[in-house]
Amino acid sequence: MTKKMKLAxxxxxPFLLAASGAALAQxxxxxxxxxxxxxxxxxxxxxxxRIIADRLSDELGQQVNVVNREGAGGEIGIAEMAxxxxxxxxxxxxxxxxxxxxxxxxxxxxxNDSFEYLASFDxxxxxxxxxxxxxxxxxxxxxxxxxxxxxxxxxxESGAIGLLNxxxxxDDLGIETTPVLYSGGGELMNALLGNHIDLASTSSMSHxxxxxxxxxxxxxxxxxxxxxxxxxxxxxxxxxxxxxxxxRVMVAPTGLPDEVRDILTxxxxxxxxxxxxxxxxxxxxxxYRYLNAEETEEMVERSNNVLSPIIEENLExxxxx
Amino acid sequence: xxxxxxxxxxxxxxxxxxxxxxxxxxxxxxxxxMEPQIGLLLLGGIYMGGMYGGSITAILINVPGDVVAxxxxxxxxxxxxxxxxxxxxxxxxxxxxxxxxxxxxxxIFFTPPLARLALQFGPAEMFFVSLSGLIVVGALSGSxxxxxxxVLFGLFISTIGIDMITGSERFTFGSVDLRSGISVxxxxxxxxxxxxxxxxxxKKPSEQVKYRDQNISRTSVLTSILKxxxxxxxxxxxxxxxxxxxxxxxxxxxxxxxxxxxxVSKQPGLFEKGNPEGIIAAESANNATVGSSMVPLLALGVPxxxxxxxxxxxxxxHGIILGPSLFVNRPDVAYTFLYGMLLTVVAMxxxxxxxxxYFSYILxxxxxxxxxxxLVFALFGAYSLRNSLFDVLIALVLGIAGAIFKKIEVPxxxxxxxxxxxxxxxxxxxxxxxxxxxxxxxxxxxxxxxPLAIGLLxxxxxxxxxxxxxxxxxx
Numbered sequence: 001m002t003k004k005m006k007l008a009x010x011x012x013x014p015f016l017l018a019a020s021g022a023a024l025a026q027x028x029x030x031x032x033x034x035x036x037x038x039x040x041x042x043x044x045x046x047x048x049x050r051i052i053a054d055r056l057s058d059e060l061g062q063q064v065n066v067v068n069r070e071g072a073g074g075e076i077g078i079a080e081m082a083x084x085x086x087x088x089x090x091x092x093x094x095x096x097x098x099x100x101x102x103x104x105x106x107x108x109x110x111x112n113d114s115f116e117y118l119a120s121f122d123x124x125x126x127x128x129x130x131x132x133x134x135x136x137x138x139x140x141x142x143x144x145x146x147x148x149x150x151x152x153x154x155x156x157e158s159g160a161i162g163l164l165n166x167x168x169x170x171d172d173l174g175i176e177t178t179p180v181l182y183s184g185g186g187e188l189m190n191a192l193l194g195n196h197i198d199l200a201s202t203s204s205m206s207h208x209x210x211x212x213x214x215x216x217x218x219x220x221x222x223x224x225x226x227x228x229x230x231x232x233x234x235x236x237x238x239x240x241x242x243x244x245x246x247x248r249v250m251v252a253p254t255g256l257p258d259e260v261r262d263i264l265t266x267x268x269x270x271x272x273x274x275x276x277x278x279x280x281x282x283x284x285x286x287x288y289r290y291l292n293a294e295e296t297e298e299m300v301e302r303s304n305n306v307l308s309p310i311i312e313e314n315l316e317x318x319x320x321x
Numbered sequence: 322x323x324x325x326x327x328x329x330x331x332x333x334x335x336x337x338x339x340x341x342x343x344x345x346x347x348x349x350x351x352x353x354x355m356e357p358q359i360g361l362l363l364l365g366g367i368y369m370g371g372m373y374g375g376s377i378t379a380i381l382i383n384v385p386g387d388v389v390a391x392x393x394x395x396x397x398x399x400x401x402x403x404x405x406x407x408x409x410x411x412x413x414x415x416x417x418x419x420x421x422x423x424x425x426x427x428x429i430f431f432t433p434p435l436a437r438l439a440l441q442f443g444p445a446e447m448f449f450v451s452l453s454g455l456i457v458v459g460a461l462s463g464s465x466x467x468x469x470x471x472v473l474f475g476l477f478i479s480t481i482g483i484d485m486i487t488g489s490e491r492f493t494f495g496s497v498d499l500r501s502g503i504s505v506x507x508x509x510x511x512x513x514x515x516x517x518x519x520x521x522x523x524k525k526p527s528e529q530v531k532y533r534d535q536n537i538s539r540t541s542v543l544t545s546i547l548k549x550x551x552x553x554x555x556x557x558x559x560x561x562x563x564x565x566x567x568x569x570x571x572x573x574x575x576x577x578x579x580x581x582x583x584x585v586s587k588q589p590g591l592f593e594k595g596n597p598e599g600i601i602a603a604e605s606a607n608n609a610t611v612g613s614s615m616v617p618l619l620a621l622g623v624p625x626x627x628x629x630x631x632x633x634x635x636x637x638x639h640g641i642i643l644g645p646s647l648f649v650n651r652p653d654v655a656y657t658f659l660y661g662m663l664l665t666v667v668a669m670x671x672x673x674x675x676x677x678x679y680f681s682y683i684l685x686x687x688x689x690x691x692x693x694x695x696l697v698f699a700l701f702g703a704y705s706l707r708n709s710l711f712d713v714l715i716a717l718v719l720g721i722a723g724a725i726f727k728k729i730e731v732p733x734x735x736x737x738x739x740x741x742x743x744x745x746x747x748x749x750x751x752x753x754x755x756x757x758x759x760x761x762x763x764x765x766x767x768x769x770x771x772p773l774a775i776g777l778l779x780x781x782x783x784x785x786x787x788x789x790x791x792x793x794x795x796x
Contacts, residue, residue, distance in 0.1 A: 041346035041631055050349075068346070069708050071501030072483065076709075079497060109497070154759050178759035180752055186630060189623045194440035197756070209622030209643060 028088050028260045032063040035250075036084075036092045038077025040070045043185075044205060044286065048121055048248040049093035051280045055271040060263075066093075073160065074098045075108055082110035086255035088264060095246040096120070100304055101160040104311045112304070115251040116261075117296040119268040122281065123289040125222035125245040126165040127207070127232070128155070129200045131192045132214030136199065139173065139219060139238040146175025153177040156197040158188040164307065165201045165221060165244050167314045172240045179317065203246060204229065205285050221245060226287060243306075247289075249296055265293045322359050323661060326366020327668040331676075333367065334374020337514040337699045340387040340506075341371025342628040343706070345635075352635050358657040362665070364632050365658065369665040371628075372571075372607050373417045373673060380409045380600075381683050383517045384695055388509045388572050388741070391734055392579040392603040399595030406681050411542040412600045414673035416553065419546065420605030421666035423557030424564070424612025428619070429659050435613065436620030439565040444753040445768040449777035450566065451745040454573045454738060456784045457580030461593070463732040465792070471731050475739020478503050480747075498711035505572075506706045507716040508740050512733045514699045515720020518692045520727060539674060549601055552582055556605040564610030564626070565617060571610045571626055572741045576734070578606035584791060612662060618643060619655065 033056075037049045049066045057064040069077035078099050081092035092115065103111045130136045136145060146153050155177050157163045163179055170177045180197060182188040185206065192200040193213045200206075204220055207229050211217065217232045221244040225234060235242045250268065252261070271277060272290040281288040291299055333344035344367045352360030375386030380397030393413060400409040427435065442450070458472045481492045482502025493499040546553060556578040563574035582602030583592045592599055614626040618633055622643035633643055641651055648655045683691070703716040723733060757767035769775050 040627075041349060041634070043634065047634060067708055071707055071709070072497060073501075076497055076501060076707075152759050152761065154756050178755060180755050183748070184630070186617075186623045189621065190440060190617065191443065193621060193623070194443060196443035213621050 028257075028263055029060050029062045031089060032065060033057075033060070033089050033091065034065045034067050036077050036081040036090065037066055037068050038070060038074035038081075038092070038094050038098075039068065041068050044124070044203070044246075044284075045093060045095045045248055047284050048281075048286060051277060051284075052093065052121065052250065052271075055274055055277050056267060059267045059271050073102065075102050075106065078102065079109045081251070082114035082253055084253055086253040086257075088252065088256055088260035090253065091118070091264075092251045093248060094251075095161070096249045096300060097164075097246075097303060097307055098160060100300075100307060101164065101311060104308070105160075105315065112300075113254060115253050116256065116293075117300060118250045118252055118261075118264055118293050119272070120247045120249040120291045120296040120299065121288065122248050122286045123245055124203050124205060124247070124287055125220040125226065125243070126161060126201060127204050127220040128165070128169065128218040129192060129202065129206065129210050130198065130216045130218055131195045131200075133195070134198065134216065137216050137218065139169075139235065139240055142199070142218065143173045143175060146170075146173060146177060150176040151178055153199065154180055154197045155199040155201055156180050156182050156188045156191050157201045158182045158185050161203075161244070161246055162188075162201040163317065164310055167317060168242055168244060168310050169201075169221075169235070169240065171310070171313075172242055204232075204287070207232070208285070228285065228287060247291075247299065248286075249300075268292070323362050323366045323664045324668045324672070326363040327370035327665055327672055328366075330367035330370020330372075331374035331377070331669070331672060332370075334371035335377045335386045336374075337378065337384050337386050337510055337695060337702050339698075339702050339705065340375065340628075341368045342631060344371055345628055345631045349631065349635055357636065357641055357651075357654050358661070360635060361632070361654065361658045362661040364635055365662050366665045366668065368628050368632070369421060369608065369611050369662070369669050370672075372421075372611055373414065373604075373669055376413045376417070376600075376604060377410065377680050378683075378695075380413060381406060381681065382691060382695065384514045384699075385509065388505055388737060389575045389603075389607045391509065391513060391737055392575055393600055394513065395579075395593050395734065396596055396599035396603070399593070400597075401684070403595055405537075405595070406684060407677060408537045408542060409595075409597070409600060410677045410680060411537065411539055411674075412546065412597045413604050414670060414677065415539075415543055415546050416556075416601040416604035417608040417673070418666060418670040419553045420557050420560055420608035421611060421669065422663070423554070423605065424561055424609035425659075425662045425666060426612070427561050427609075428612035428615055428662065432616050432620050435561075435565060435616045438562075439617045439623075440621070441771065441773050442566055443771070443774075444749040444756065445771070445774040446777055447566065448746060448749040448753060448768070449774060449781050450563070451573070451742045451749065453777070453781045453784055454577055454742050455746070456781065456788055457576050458735040458738055461580065461583075461732055461734055463730065467729075467731045468735050471726070471733065471735035472739045475736035475741075476743040477739075478508060478736070479740045479743030484747075498709070503715055503740075504706065504712070505737070505740055507703045507712040508719055509737060510699050510703050511716040511719025512723035512726075512736060514695065515716055516723025516727055516733070518696050518699075519720055519724040521688050521692050524688065545597070546601060549598065552585075552598060552601055553605050556582065556602040557609040560606035560609030561613040563606075564613035571607060571614065572737075574610050575603050575607045576738055578602045584787060589791065608666075615662075619647060619658075 035049050035053055037046050039045045053064040053066050069080055074094055084090040102108050136142055155166050157179055166179045188200055191197045207217055219233050219235045219238055221242050222234050223243055269292055278288050329344055330341055333339045345364050375390030376393045379385040379390040379394035380401055383394050383398040385391045385394045397409040483490055483500055559578040560574045579599055579602050582598050583589050586598055614629045617623040618629045641654055700713055703713045706712055753768055754764055757764045
C-alpha cells in the first residue's frame with residue numbers, strides 16, 4: 001500500500017463505517033456503544049451500568065463505554081440520552097422513577113415516550129431507618145409520636161425517591177412530618193448517625209452501615225421481606241400497604257430499528273442469567289431482579305400510576321438536585 | 322501498585338482540571354478484576370499523589386492543577402519568579418510528606434474517636450465552621466473593598482442553580498445546564514488557569530520567568546521545615562479535623578490552615594510574595610486530609626470527600642461492606658489498606674523528590690509552547706468533569722473575567738472560597754431553620770444547643786477580632 005492510499009484509508013474509514021452502520025442495521029453493532037449514566041461515578045446507578053457494560057461488551061463483541069453525565073438530579077443526562085440518535089449506539093442506564101419524578105415536576109425536554117425500556121436489573125426497595133439510641137423502632141411508634149407532635153418528626157432524604165417515600169408514608173400513617181434534604185447518601189448517613197435528624201428515608205442498600213453503627217431499620221417498602229435482610233419487616237406487615245423502590249433500567253431513545261432492538265434485547269436476556277454477573281450484583285448489595293423489555297414496560301406503567309397522585313398532591317415539596 | 326497509583330495521581334493532579342477523583346473514576350473499572358487490597362492501594366495511591374501533583378504546576382507556571390493547590394500557587398509562583406522554583410518544589414513535597422504522614426497515622430490510631438467527633442457536626446456546627454472559613458478571606462492581602470467584592474462574587478456564583486432547600490430556580494434563565502449550578506472545577510480552571518494563560522499571551526520573552534539552576538540541597542529545606550514543626554503539626558491537624566467533615570472538607574482545610582499560618586507569622590507581609598511558610602501550611606493540610614477523609618469512611622461507611630466516595634464504590638463492588646464490621650469481617654483488607662496508605666506517602670515523597678529536577682525543566686520551555694498545551698489540557702479537564710461543553714464555556718468566560726480581575730488587582734482566592742462555602746453556609750442554615758421549626762424551638766436556641774456549636778461560635782468571633790486587628794496592623 002502506498003503512503004497515499006494508507007492515508008486515504010485512514011481518513012476514509014470512519015465515514016465508511018458510519019455509512020455502512022446506518023445502511024445495514026442488521027450488522028449492528030459495528031462500533032463502540034456508549035451508555036449514558038446521569039449520575040456521578042461510584043454510586044449505585046453507575047455501578048449497575050458498569051457491570052452491565054462489561055458483560056454486554058463481551059456478548060456483542062464491541063466496546064461498551066459508560067459515560068457519566070450528572071447534574072440537575074439526572075435531568076441533564078436523561079435529556080441528552082433521549083435526544084440522541086435512535087441507532088443503538090447511545091443507550092442510557094438510570095434509576096427509575098427518577099425520570100418520572102423529573103418529568104412531572106419540571107419542564108423537561110423528555111417524557112415517558114422519549115425512550116423505550118430495554119430491561120431492568122434490580123429492585124431496591126426504599127426503607128425508613130432510625131438513628132442510634134432512638135426509641136422509634138416501628139411504624140406504630142412513628143404514628144403515635146407523630147400524632148402527639150405534629151410536624152416534629154424530622155426525616156432526612158437525599159433525592160426525589162427518598163422524598164416520595166416520606167410523603168407517601170406520612171400520608172398513609174396520617175401524620176405530619178418534616179422532610180429535610182441532604183445532598184448525598186453520605187451526608188444523610190452522617191446526619192442520622194449523629195442524631196441530627198430523627199429518621200432517614202433511604203434505600204435498603206444503606207442497611208449495613210446504619211445497623212453497624214447502632215441504627216435500626218424500621219421497615220422496607222417492599223412486597224415481601226428481602227433475601228438479603230430477612231430480619232427487616234416490610235411496611236405491609238406493619239399495616240401500611242406501600243411499595244416503593246428504585247429499579248435500574250436500560251433505555252434507548254424511541255425509534256430504534258427493529259433489528260437493533262432485537263439484537264440488544266436478546267443480548268440482555270442472554271447475559272441476564274450469567275452467574276458471575278449476578279454475583280457482581282450481590283457483592284455490591286444490589287438486589288438483582290431481571291425484567292425483560294416487556295416486563296419492564298409493565299412495571300413502569302404500574303408504578304407510574306401509584307406515583308402520579310403522590311407527586312401531584314405534594315408538588316410544592318419537590319426540589320430535586 | 323502503590324507506586325503506579327501515586328505516579329498516575331501526580332500526573333493527573335498536575336493536569337489542570339483533572340484531579341484525584343477523576344483519575345480514580347477512570348481507573349475504577351480496572352480494579353474490578355483485581356484483588357481488593359491491590360485495587361484499593363492503587364486508588365489510595367492516586368488519591369495521595371493527586372493531592373500533591375496539583376502543586377507542581379501551581380508553583381512552576383501559576384496554574385494550580387486543582388482547587389486545593391490554589392494557596393500553593395499564591396506562594397510558590399512568586400518564588401519561581403525569584404528563581405527559587407526548586408526550593409519551592411522541595412518545600413511542597415516535604416510538607417506534603419509530613420502532612421500525609423500525620424493524616425495516615427491519625428487514621429491508623431484514632432479512627433474510632435475521630436469518627437465520633439465527625440458525627441457531632443450537624444447543621445449548626447457546619448454553619449459555624451463554614452463561616453470561619455469565610456473569615457479567612459479577611460486575612461488574605463489586597464484591599465478590603467476588592468476582597469469583599471471577590472468573596473461576594475464567589476457567593477453569587479454559588480447561588481446559581483436550583484436552591485437545595487426550597488427548590489426554586491435562581492439565575493437559571495430557563496437553561497437546563499445552569500439549573501444544576503456551576504461547579505467548582507470550571508471556576509478554578511477559568512480563574513486560575515485560563516486567566517493566567519490569557520495574560521501570558523503577548524508577553525515579551527524578556528518578561529517571562531527564566532529557568533535558573535538553583536543550588537539547593539534537600540536537607541536544607543528539610544531542616545527549615547523541621548524548624549517550623551509547630552506550623553507543620555498545626556496545619557496537619559487543621560487538615561485532619563476539617564478533612565473529617567463530609568462535603569468540602571479539603572478545600573476549607575487548606576484555606577483555613579493557610580490563613581492561620583499568615584495570622585501567626587512573624588512576617589505576614591511576605592505572604593503572597595513567596596513565603597515558604599504558606600507552602601508548608603497549605604501542603605501539610607491538604608495531604609493530611611487524605612487520611613482523615615477516610616476516617617468516617619472506614620469507621621461508619623460515610624465517605625468524607627468525593628474521592629473517598631468513589632473508593633467506597635470500588636470496595637462495594639468487591640462485596641466489602643464499610644463500617645465498624647470491616648475490621649472484624651475483612652481485617653486483611655482493612656489493615657493492608659491502612660498500612661498501604663503509609664506506603665503511598667513514601668512513594669509520593671520518593672517520586673516527588675527525585676522528579677523535582679525534571680519537573681523544573683518545564684521552565685526551560687518557552688511560553689509559546691506552554692500556553693497552548695496548558696489550554697488544551699484545561700479545555701479537556703473542564704469538559705471531562707461532567708462531559709459537558711457548558712462547563713468549558715463557564716471556564717472560558719471566567720478565564721476572561723479572571724484576567725480582568727488580575728489586571729485590576731481583585732484577588733482571586735476569595736472567589737473560590739465564596740463558591741465553595743456559599744452552598745454550605747446556606748443549606749446548613751436552611752436545614753437548621755427547618756429542624757428548629759419542626760422541633761418548635763427558636764433558631765438561636767437550636768443553633769447553640771451543643772457545646773461544640775458554642776465553642777465554634779466563639780472561635781468564629783475570636784477569628785473575626787483577630788483578623789480585623791491584623792488588618793489594622795498591616796494596613
